[in-house]
Amino acid sequence: MIRLLAPLRKVKKKSPLRRGVRRGGSEIDLLHAYRKKLVELKIDPLQIERLDLGNDFYWLFRLSGFIAIAFGEFDRINEKHFAGKYSRPVIRFCNRSTGGFYNKTRHEIGISLAMTVEHGEAEFRETMLHEIAHIAQHSHSAAFYELLAKIGGSGRKAPMTMLLAAKRVRYVERNYPVIVHCPNCKREHRYKTRRALRYACRPCCVKYAGGKYDSRFKFIAQ
């Protein structure tokens, strides 16, 4: 555990090591960075423990297994649906919160490590198929979804992850720091600035004041 919390951050930004971690670093580097991020975002330690992220050997084995599956699937799909016309892309894990990407310039597929760790093979597969479909169809057009269905993808959205949920909470806290509540219905609202204290609760104004501003329902600072 101590090793996992080791000072990744102390490495200077421009060092090639750090860059290596960002772009394409090994599964274990990404796993450690993911775990560090969860701790930083104050995710419940029990939730983190449950994922057994400290078990490097297990995860290295499991994650490299997924990549091997992805290459096999790419070869099969390329042969069956594209007449073998594409070369193998780079397929690796990335630090996105969920889902993945296809980078055409680098001919590279990235699949969220956080999503794979939290949701397992089924979601890894969905994202992999989605990104393979992007090799042939750049945008999310009807033709894209048609192709995706043909190669076995469901087209469902990438799932929520603890990482994404925590990032959203942090975003809201940072960008909407003013918390106010209605003295009548007690509902809480978040706003960007303290100007919110001049507003009144809309549902209450509608319900009890014919939709007009009524100071009885003026927000109170939390």
Ligand SMILES: [Zn+2]
């Ligand atoms: Zn897409």
Ligand SMILES: [Zn+2]
């Ligand atoms: Zn109200």
